[in-house]
Amino acid sequence: MILCADIGGSFIDFAAVRPGGKLEYRTAVPTPVNDLTAFVDALVELCRPWPGVPLHIAIAGVENPETGIVHAANIPCLKQASLGEFLQAKANRRVLIANDADCFALAEARFGVAKGHQNVFGIILGTGIGGGHILSGKIVTGLGGITGEWGHSPTVLPPPFMNCEPDHSNIVPLFKCGCGQAGCLDTIAGARALERLHLWAGGDVSDSRSILTAWEGGDLQAERTMTVYLSYVSAALAHVVNITGCTIIPVGGGLGNSKSLIAAIDRAVREKILYPTEAPLLIQATLGTEAGLLGAACLADV
Ligand SMILES: [Zn+2]
The missing domain is CATH 3.30.420.40 (ATPase, nucleotide binding domain)
Incomplete structure (x- = not known):
């Protein structure tokens, strides 16, 4: 099982995803866009019931693979943040981050029309x-x-x-x-x-x-x-x-x-x-x- 968060400028859409693509425990919370601590705490809280289970994030932004720095125009608090590293330490689990349009394309290729x-x-x-x-x-x-x-x-x-x-x-x-x-x-x-x-x-x-x-x-x-x-x-x-x-x-x-x-x-x-x-x-x-x-x-x- 993988914990997944799809993060936009308004909401964090969250679910546990079973192998094969079944979603469970789906929920949504508002995205704290101006406070990095609140942003990280929201994700840590969502993951809390599943200790050690990896968290994968689709975000309306981009993570520079060289620096780990995430830039998301609609989420100003992430400016210049090494979100993956920070979250990994705070949530005590493996964290992977990718652009949401890339995740959309990957999902359609794996499970959808493509x-x-x-x-x-x-x-x-x-x-x-x-x-x-x-x-x-x-x-x-x-x-x-x-x-x-x-x-x-x-x-x-x-x-x-x-x-x-x-x-x-x-x-x-x-x-x-x-x-x-x-x-x-x-x-x-x-x-x-x-x-x-x-x-x-x-x-x-x-x-x-x-x-x-x-x-x-x-x-x-x-x-x-x-x-x-x-x-x-x-x-x-x-x-x-x-x-x-x-x-x-x-x-x-x-x-x-x-x-x-x-x-x-x-x-x-x-x-x-x-x-x-x-x-x-x-x-x-x-x-x-x-x-x-x-x-x-x-x-x-x-
Ligand atoms: Zn442009």
């Missing part, structure tokens, strides 16, 4: 966007602990020539991204980003679900927004497919609840990749909110 695939690139289309690359059942790890982050490099680019006179009314603005850059795909493809994109494209204030519903119903304004959205998202994912050779892309997150959105992105991606596949590559994920916990449980093997 079971049987050796090369899996899982994506989250949520408030923001994330991803994880799984090869032969293991998370691909790399530079600074960052892999699979297809949403964070500038994708919307300014006009390259100083002297050209672009028609600015048709150029997507360089929105500032939470990662510190501007023009990342995340500034277009997340749920909040889609709402802002809709406003820029001439639409009214609307939540992402309503925009998708209007688009599915053939609304011309929503169609205009989604044309921009689909062109950027599918171009980025076509790069992902060409580079990784992944044979399936499980899709999770709030926007991933829309089957028609997944189908539209999938069609656009398959039009842009070098190896044209008949079968869809983007498939709706199946594990829902359990994915982070289930992926964390598999970390011992990676």
Whole structure:
């Protein structure tokens, strides 16, 4: 058995995971985001009934494998903390930490829709966007602990020539991204980003679900927004497919609840990749909110 915690900016989702992926004793407590001692105490308390049982953590952040330092934008108290080392001593048990999107992808590869695939690139289309690359059942790890982050490099680019006179009314603005850059795909493809994109494209204030519903119903304004959205998202994912050779892309997150959105992105991606596949590559994920916990449980093997 492994104790698992899926830690976001609002809640710590906790469960004991049996071999085979059965969750028991699932519970949730608020995440103490501004107090490191309270944060560690919350986890120690959750683990207390099972002395010595390892704790695996999926977190909305990244652990640098060289330094052990965890950076999580929504959990400021972890700033510069060697969380694993600290927790291991406090909770008196083995602690492993991984990015939550990596855990999502690992879970879908082991137990979910991508079971049987050796090369899996899982994506989250949520408030923001994330991803994880799984090869032969293991998370691909790399530079600074960052892999699979297809949403964070500038994708919307300014006009390259100083002297050209672009028609600015048709150029997507360089929105500032939470990662510190501007023009990342995340500034277009997340749920909040889609709402802002809709406003820029001439639409009214609307939540992402309503925009998708209007688009599915053939609304011309929503169609205009989604044309921009689909062109950027599918171009980025076509790069992902060409580079990784992944044979399936499980899709999770709030926007991933829309089957028609997944189908539209999938069609656009398959039009842009070098190896044209008949079968869809983007498939709706199946594990829902359990994915982070289930992926964390598999970390011992990676
Ligand atoms: Zn970014």
